[in-house]
Amino acid sequence: MSSNFVSLRELKKSYTLGETKVQALRGINLELHKGEFTAVLGTSGSGKSTLLNMLGCIDTPDSGQVLIDGVDIQKMSENDRSTFRNEKLGFIFQSFNLIPVLDVYENVMLPLLINKKIAQADRHQKVLDVLKDVGLAEKVHSRPDQLSGGQRQRVAIARALVTEPIIVLADEPTANLDSGTTQQIIDMMLELNQKRHVTFFFSTHDEKLIRHVNRVVRIKDGVIESESKP
DSSP states (O other): OOTTSEEEEEEEEEEEETTEEEEEEEEEEEEEOTTOEEEEEOOTTSSHHHHHHHHTTSSOOSEEEEEETTEEGGGSOHHHHHHHHHHHEEEEETTOOOOTTSOHHHHHHHHHHHOTTSOHHHHHHHHHHHHHHTTOGGGTTOOGGGSOHHHHHHHHHHHHHTTOOSEEEEESTTTTSOHHHHHHHHHHHHHHHHHHOOEEEEEEOOGGGGGGSSEEEEEETTEEEEEEOO
Protein backbone atom coordinates (compact mmCIF):
# COMPACT_ATOMS: atom_id res chain seq x y z
CA MET A 1 0.00 0.00 0.00
CA SER A 2 1.22 3.49 -0.78
CA SER A 3 2.11 5.44 2.35
CA ASN A 4 1.34 8.75 0.69
CA PHE A 5 -2.03 7.94 -0.89
CA VAL A 6 -3.33 10.83 1.24
CA SER A 7 -0.91 13.10 3.07
CA LEU A 8 -1.79 16.09 5.20
CA ARG A 9 1.24 18.13 6.19
CA GLU A 10 1.23 20.83 8.87
CA LEU A 11 -2.36 21.70 8.05
CA LYS A 12 -3.66 24.87 9.70
CA LYS A 13 -7.04 26.55 9.37
CA SER A 14 -8.72 29.39 11.25
CA TYR A 15 -12.10 31.10 11.01
CA THR A 16 -13.31 34.48 12.17
CA LEU A 17 -16.56 34.48 14.16
CA GLY A 18 -17.47 38.06 14.93
CA GLU A 19 -14.42 39.48 16.64
CA THR A 20 -13.09 36.06 17.61
CA LYS A 21 -10.54 34.06 15.64
CA VAL A 22 -11.08 30.32 15.97
CA GLN A 23 -8.15 28.00 15.30
CA ALA A 24 -9.93 24.98 13.82
CA LEU A 25 -6.78 23.07 12.79
CA ARG A 26 -3.42 23.69 14.47
CA GLY A 27 -0.87 21.77 12.41
CA ILE A 28 -2.37 18.42 11.37
CA ASN A 29 -0.08 15.71 10.03
CA LEU A 30 -1.84 12.58 8.80
CA GLU A 31 -1.39 9.83 6.22
CA LEU A 32 -4.05 7.48 4.91
CA HIS A 33 -3.40 4.25 3.04
CA LYS A 34 -5.36 2.82 0.15
CA GLY A 35 -8.23 0.63 1.26
CA GLU A 36 -8.24 1.82 4.87
CA PHE A 37 -11.44 2.17 6.89
CA THR A 38 -10.62 5.00 9.27
CA ALA A 39 -12.63 7.06 11.74
CA VAL A 40 -11.68 10.46 13.07
CA LEU A 41 -13.12 10.71 16.56
CA GLY A 42 -13.71 13.94 18.45
CA THR A 43 -16.28 16.07 20.22
CA SER A 44 -18.17 18.90 18.57
CA GLY A 45 -15.75 21.72 17.77
CA SER A 46 -12.68 19.47 17.79
CA GLY A 47 -11.90 20.18 14.12
CA LYS A 48 -13.01 16.90 12.56
CA SER A 49 -15.51 18.47 10.12
CA THR A 50 -12.92 21.07 9.07
CA LEU A 51 -10.47 18.23 8.47
CA LEU A 52 -12.98 16.48 6.20
CA ASN A 53 -13.59 19.73 4.32
CA MET A 54 -9.85 19.97 3.61
CA LEU A 55 -9.72 16.38 2.36
CA GLY A 56 -12.86 16.92 0.31
CA CYS A 57 -11.46 19.97 -1.51
CA ILE A 58 -14.43 21.93 -0.16
CA ASP A 59 -12.21 24.35 1.76
CA THR A 60 -8.54 25.30 1.59
CA PRO A 61 -6.09 25.55 4.50
CA ASP A 62 -4.39 28.74 5.67
CA SER A 63 -1.10 26.86 5.41
CA GLY A 64 0.15 23.34 4.94
CA GLN A 65 -0.33 20.77 2.19
CA VAL A 66 -3.07 18.41 1.07
CA LEU A 67 -1.83 15.63 -1.23
CA ILE A 68 -4.35 13.12 -2.59
CA ASP A 69 -3.12 10.30 -4.81
CA GLY A 70 -0.04 12.35 -5.64
CA VAL A 71 -2.00 15.52 -6.49
CA ASP A 72 -1.23 18.75 -4.62
CA ILE A 73 -4.71 20.21 -4.15
CA GLN A 74 -3.49 23.75 -3.43
CA LYS A 75 -1.85 23.99 -6.83
CA MET A 76 -5.12 23.33 -8.65
CA SER A 77 -7.53 25.99 -9.92
CA GLU A 78 -11.03 26.12 -8.45
CA ASN A 79 -12.45 24.51 -11.62
CA ASP A 80 -9.87 21.73 -11.50
CA ARG A 81 -10.62 21.13 -7.82
CA SER A 82 -14.33 20.84 -8.63
CA THR A 83 -13.60 18.30 -11.36
CA PHE A 84 -11.26 16.36 -9.07
CA ARG A 85 -13.89 16.39 -6.32
CA ASN A 86 -16.56 14.96 -8.64
CA GLU A 87 -14.37 12.34 -10.28
CA LYS A 88 -12.22 11.15 -7.37
CA LEU A 89 -14.13 11.79 -4.13
CA GLY A 90 -17.41 10.52 -2.71
CA PHE A 91 -19.37 12.21 0.08
CA ILE A 92 -21.87 10.93 2.66
CA PHE A 93 -23.70 13.39 4.92
CA GLN A 94 -25.54 12.86 8.20
CA SER A 95 -28.64 14.59 6.77
CA PHE A 96 -28.50 12.39 3.62
CA ASN A 97 -28.85 15.43 1.25
CA LEU A 98 -31.15 13.58 -1.14
CA ILE A 99 -33.33 15.48 -3.64
CA PRO A 100 -36.93 14.93 -2.43
CA VAL A 101 -38.59 15.10 -5.87
CA LEU A 102 -36.20 12.53 -7.39
CA ASP A 103 -36.51 8.79 -6.91
CA VAL A 104 -33.69 6.55 -5.69
CA TYR A 105 -32.38 5.84 -9.18
CA GLU A 106 -32.32 9.54 -10.11
CA ASN A 107 -30.60 10.58 -6.86
CA VAL A 108 -27.82 8.06 -7.41
CA MET A 109 -27.51 9.02 -11.07
CA LEU A 110 -26.83 12.71 -10.30
CA PRO A 111 -23.00 12.55 -9.94
CA LEU A 112 -22.76 10.63 -13.22
CA LEU A 113 -24.55 13.40 -15.09
CA ILE A 114 -21.77 15.78 -14.06
CA ASN A 115 -18.93 13.33 -14.75
CA LYS A 116 -18.30 13.60 -18.50
CA LYS A 117 -15.72 10.80 -18.50
CA ILE A 118 -18.33 8.12 -17.90
CA ALA A 119 -20.15 7.13 -21.10
CA GLN A 120 -23.91 7.54 -21.09
CA ALA A 121 -24.33 3.88 -22.01
CA ASP A 122 -22.46 2.84 -18.84
CA ARG A 123 -24.32 5.07 -16.39
CA HIS A 124 -27.50 3.02 -16.12
CA GLN A 125 -25.66 -0.19 -15.24
CA LYS A 126 -23.41 1.57 -12.73
CA VAL A 127 -26.46 2.85 -10.86
CA LEU A 128 -28.13 -0.58 -10.83
CA ASP A 129 -24.91 -2.28 -9.70
CA VAL A 130 -24.30 0.04 -6.76
CA LEU A 131 -27.95 -0.08 -5.66
CA LYS A 132 -27.69 -3.87 -5.62
CA ASP A 133 -24.53 -3.60 -3.50
CA VAL A 134 -26.32 -1.49 -0.88
CA GLY A 135 -29.41 -3.72 -0.87
CA LEU A 136 -31.82 -1.34 -2.58
CA ALA A 137 -32.35 -3.02 -5.95
CA GLU A 138 -36.09 -3.16 -5.26
CA LYS A 139 -36.37 0.53 -4.32
CA VAL A 140 -35.16 2.19 -7.53
CA HIS A 141 -38.44 4.02 -8.13
CA SER A 142 -39.10 5.04 -4.50
CA ARG A 143 -38.79 8.65 -3.40
CA PRO A 144 -36.81 9.57 -0.25
CA ASP A 145 -39.99 10.21 1.78
CA GLN A 146 -41.01 6.59 1.14
CA LEU A 147 -37.82 5.25 2.74
CA SER A 148 -36.63 4.73 6.30
CA GLY A 149 -33.64 6.69 7.65
CA GLY A 150 -31.38 3.70 7.15
CA GLN A 151 -32.56 3.22 3.58
CA ARG A 152 -32.00 6.92 2.83
CA GLN A 153 -28.45 6.64 4.12
CA ARG A 154 -27.94 3.61 1.88
CA VAL A 155 -29.02 5.75 -1.07
CA ALA A 156 -26.51 8.40 0.01
CA ILE A 157 -23.78 5.74 0.20
CA ALA A 158 -24.72 4.43 -3.25
CA ARG A 159 -24.53 7.98 -4.64
CA ALA A 160 -21.08 8.39 -3.08
CA LEU A 161 -19.83 5.14 -4.63
CA VAL A 162 -21.36 5.32 -8.10
CA THR A 163 -18.47 7.31 -9.64
CA GLU A 164 -15.97 4.75 -8.26
CA PRO A 165 -14.10 7.32 -6.13
CA ILE A 166 -10.67 6.71 -4.68
CA ILE A 167 -11.87 7.83 -1.24
CA VAL A 168 -15.26 8.26 0.42
CA LEU A 169 -15.59 10.96 3.09
CA ALA A 170 -18.45 10.74 5.56
CA ASP A 171 -19.33 13.43 8.12
CA GLU A 172 -21.18 11.82 11.07
CA PRO A 173 -22.91 9.30 8.75
CA THR A 174 -24.83 7.61 11.58
CA ALA A 175 -25.69 10.65 13.71
CA ASN A 176 -29.38 10.64 12.73
CA LEU A 177 -29.88 6.88 13.00
CA ASP A 178 -30.90 4.62 15.87
CA SER A 179 -28.36 2.20 17.32
CA GLY A 180 -29.61 -0.84 15.39
CA THR A 181 -29.59 0.98 12.07
CA THR A 182 -26.19 2.48 12.89
CA GLN A 183 -24.78 -1.03 13.27
CA GLN A 184 -26.26 -2.06 9.91
CA ILE A 185 -24.83 0.98 8.12
CA ILE A 186 -21.34 0.50 9.59
CA ASP A 187 -21.40 -3.21 8.68
CA MET A 188 -22.47 -2.34 5.14
CA MET A 189 -19.77 0.32 4.77
CA LEU A 190 -17.16 -2.21 5.93
CA GLU A 191 -18.46 -4.78 3.44
CA LEU A 192 -18.31 -2.23 0.61
CA ASN A 193 -14.83 -1.20 1.72
CA GLN A 194 -13.69 -4.80 1.32
CA LYS A 195 -15.67 -5.58 -1.85
CA ARG A 196 -14.93 -2.37 -3.79
CA HIS A 197 -11.52 -1.66 -2.18
CA VAL A 198 -12.48 1.98 -1.68
CA THR A 199 -10.92 3.99 1.13
CA PHE A 200 -13.35 5.26 3.78
CA PHE A 201 -12.61 8.17 6.12
CA PHE A 202 -15.44 9.31 8.35
CA SER A 203 -15.95 11.53 11.36
CA THR A 204 -17.90 10.56 14.46
CA HIS A 205 -18.29 11.47 18.11
CA ASP A 206 -19.72 8.04 18.95
CA GLU A 207 -17.25 6.00 21.01
CA LYS A 208 -19.31 2.84 20.36
CA LEU A 209 -18.32 2.87 16.70
CA ILE A 210 -14.57 2.59 17.20
CA ARG A 211 -14.56 -1.19 17.65
CA HIS A 212 -15.88 -1.56 14.10
CA VAL A 213 -13.16 0.37 12.27
CA ASN A 214 -9.63 -0.53 11.22
CA ARG A 215 -8.04 2.64 12.57
CA VAL A 216 -9.04 5.50 14.88
CA VAL A 217 -7.65 9.02 14.71
CA ARG A 218 -8.53 11.08 17.79
CA ILE A 219 -8.64 14.84 17.37
CA LYS A 220 -9.02 17.52 20.05
CA ASP A 221 -8.80 21.31 19.76
CA GLY A 222 -7.50 21.09 16.21
CA VAL A 223 -4.62 18.68 16.87
CA ILE A 224 -4.34 14.90 16.58
CA GLU A 225 -4.12 13.38 20.07
CA SER A 226 -3.51 9.80 19.00
CA GLU A 227 -3.82 7.17 16.28
CA SER A 228 -4.64 3.58 17.10
CA LYS A 229 -6.16 0.32 15.93
CA PRO A 230 -9.00 -0.95 18.14
